[in-house]
Amino acid sequence: MKKTIMTRFGEVEFDPNDTVRFVEGLVGFENLRDFIVMPNKKNGPLFWIQSVEDPEIAFVLTDPTNFFLDYKVIPNDRERSKLGIEKDDECHALAVVTVPADRKVTLNLMAPILFAPATNRAIQVVLENSQYKTRHPLPA
Amino acid sequence: MLVLTRKPGEGIVIGDDIKITFIETKGAGIRIGIEAPADKKIYRQEIYDRICLENREASQWNLADLDMLTSAMVKKESL
Numbered sequence: 001m002k003k004t005i006m007t008r009f010g011e012v013e014f015d016p017n018d019t020v021r022f023v024e025g026l027v028g029f030e031n032l033r034d035f036i037v038m039p040n041k042k043n044g045p046l047f048w049i050q051s052v053e054d055p056e057i058a059f060v061l062t063d064p065t066n067f068f069l070d071y072k073v074i075p076n077d078r079e080r081s082k083l084g085i086e087k088d089d090e091c092h093a094l095a096v097v098t099v100p101a102d103r104k105v106t107l108n109l110m111a112p113i114l115f116a117p118a119t120n121r122a123i124q125v126v127l128e129n130s131q132y133k134t135r136h137p138l139p140a
Numbered sequence: 141m142l143v144l145t146r147k148p149g150e151g152i153v154i155g156d157d158i159k160i161t162f163i164e165t166k167g168a169g170i171r172i173g174i175e176a177p178a179d180k181k182i183y184r185q186e187i188y189d190r191i192c193l194e195n196r197e198a199s200q201w202n203l204a205d206l207d208m209l210t211s212a213m214v215k216k217e218s219l
Binding site: 009024026027028029040042043044045046048056057058059060077078081082096097098099100103105108110111124126128134135 | 178179181183184187188190191192193194195196197198199201203205206207208209210211213214
């Protein structure tokens with residue numbers, strides 16, 4: 001059964017069975033759990049996710065390995081249990097994209113989103129002891 | 141805010157599953173030990189605040205930005 005919600009980008013139709021569940025929300029948005037993955041009409045590395053619960057909230061995401069080839073995040077036991085997956089199950093690290101007023105895009109490599117396709121669950125993790133920052137400019 | 145005075149080695153128990161121990165003072169810093177269930181997330185405040193702020197800013201984009209950026213990236217790839 002399809003549902004529709006009104007977002008700040010217009011009306012969005014979605015299948016509630018296809019939403020991604022952020023089991024802990026995102027940092028600062030802990031109460032927003034279900035997001036719709038929006039296909040990008042143009043081919044390109046960016047796509048966006050729209051909150052089902054709050055029509056105002058949407059994030060642009062990308063696979064950071066498009067820009068940072070060796071970027072890799074392996075979930076620990078706590079994270080795998082939140083995602084509902086086992087040690088060898090597929091898990092992708094995605095980065096939240098920030099588009100500041102000057103349009104110089106940055107990726108938040110310090111707090112990636114781990115997504116498990118098998119369970120459609122995601123969590124945002126914080127890599128505290130890494131060289132990654134919250135605002136990595138795209139390589140030129 | 142509840143304010144308590146503790147000596148090194150003394151602790152605080154929060155609820156029935158979080159234990160905080162004040163280990164020692166070290167220069168201007170205080171070393172703290174935390175015992176909590178593995179599923180509890182623990183962040184340094186300034187890092188949590190930074191991620192929070194970044195997420196808030198990241199939610200403030202518009203469709204025109206995305207279109208423009210995507211076009212720029214697709215163009216770059218096809219060169």
